[in-house]
Amino acid sequence: MSSLAIEVVGLRKAFGQQVVLDGIDLSVQKGTVFALLGPNGAGKTTLIHILSTLVAPDAGTVKVGGYDLTAQKSKVKQSISLTGQYAAVDEMLTAEENLRMIGRLSGLTAAESRARADELLQAFDLTAAARKYVKTYSGGMRRRLDLAISLVVSRPILFLDEPTTGLDTNSRRTLWDIITQLKEQGMTIFLTTQYLEEADQLADRIAVIHKGKVAASGTVKELKSRVSEEVIELRNDKDELIRSIPTCGSIQGVMRALGELAGTVPDATKISIRRPSMDDVFLELTSEDKKEAV
Numbered sequence: 001m002s003s004l005a006i007e008v009v010g011l012r013k014a015f016g017q018q019v020v021l022d023g024i025d026l027s028v029q030k031g032t033v034f035a036l037l038g039p040n041g042a043g044k045t046t047l048i049h050i051l052s053t054l055v056a057p058d059a060g061t062v063k064v065g066g067y068d069l070t071a072q073k074s075k076v077k078q079s080i081s082l083t084g085q086y087a088a089v090d091e092m093l094t095a096e097e098n099l100r101m102i103g104r105l106s107g108l109t110a111a112e113s114r115a116r117a118d119e120l121l122q123a124f125d126l127t128a129a130a131r132k133y134v135k136t137y138s139g140g141m142r143r144r145l146d147l148a149i150s151l152v153v154s155r156p157i158l159f160l161d162e163p164t165t166g167l168d169t170n171s172r173r174t175l176w177d178i179i180t181q182l183k184e185q186g187m188t189i190f191l192t193t194q195y196l197e198e199a200d201q202l203a204d205r206i207a208v209i210h211k212g213k214v215a216a217s218g219t220v221k222e223l224k225s226r227v228s229e230e231v232i233e234l235r236n237d238k239d240e241l242i243r244s245i246p247t248c249g250s251i252q253g254v255m256r257a258l259g260e261l262a263g264t265v266p267d268a269t270k271i272s273i274r275r276p277s278m279d280d281v282f283l284e285l286t287s288e289d290k291k292e293a294v
């Protein structure tokens, strides 16, 4: 049996004249977290919608859970859960009612639905609020419920479209913990995110899509090492960043970079050297004028 949960080869999708995905190749190992990054409008949601059978591709082969997306669509559906940006939660019901309703709709008995709802409310720290209307929930509680709802019936592959967008730091960290636990239970998680830190924290592998193609893919470490070894940062009195310069990490590289800068940044009062971040990777891969490391 293949060790891959998702295999995509030559995937294409256009909406009218607009080519959104122009030959995407990627693969995701079972039991790992895979993060898809890309600028706004890069096609992340479109890709997740194709992989979760909501949108048909124009060309390419896609296997999800070992099944062919086109020829074995119902098998694919039975292998996946999806939490989208606008999940189907009824705000006029309580969390408990929402979970039980989805259980019943998914074919569980009343007793099974109740037991599964209780289990998920506990796992997602929603027991105290279980009987409150969802419309009274905070953004973080709401997002935990979205995720819980998509897990009422346990499936091996979970798609998460921007799971933490708009959440505060604490809620984001709680969701990261939950996602990590799901992975530890053996689930494969494919997520899209605008937060590079999220990909950095969670993902075993990352793909950056840009202009319809995979601009780069690999582990966080591999992607960071593609950019530069070290980044010099210059800041002013107010600690605002005024220049960042990628370097090859050698003393000569740092000296060269500083030599080239001489006299060009009179406002700079502080200097630091740091490892590249995912932001550097993202900018390097998606910006029109790339900065070469010196």
Ligand SMILES: Nc1ncnc2c1ncn2[C@@H]1O[C@H](COP(=O)(O)OP(=O)(O)OP(=O)(O)O)[C@@H](O)[C@H]1O
Residues within 6 Å of the ligand: 015, 020, 038, 039, 040, 041, 042, 043, 044, 045, 046, 047, 194
């Ligand atoms: N059903 C559709 N009909 C026409 N155009 C569409 C449709 N769905 C998406 N698009 C277009 O495809 C492009 C990619 O959209 P998509 O939502 O996949 O990007 P994204 O990377 O998820 O962006 P964001 O980070 O802003 O959510 C956009 O230009 C969008 O307008």
